[in-house]
Amino acid sequence: MKPPFAHKLEHHPAVLEDQAQQAANAQLRLADKITDFAGLMPFVASPAAPTTTSDG
Known part of the structure; x- marks a missing residue:
């Protein structure tokens, strides 16, 4: 039914x-x-692993 x-x-x-x-x-x-295909793809964010260095 149309509005x-x-x-x-x-x-x-x-x-x-x-x-x-x-x-x-x-x-x-x-x-x-x-563009239509790209709009269907879910946004995927890869979390960056924290990089810390410890000087023992």
Whole structure:
């Protein structure tokens, strides 16, 4: 079921033009797919082990 305001949401003509250009350009489509894939990857942070030296 669509929200009651869904029919009122429209993109600006400049946004629609940009989307059409991106859809027409194979290089931009590939870049979008790479970006989408990268956005799905969880952020992995490896904790740095503390490095201390002790002079015995």
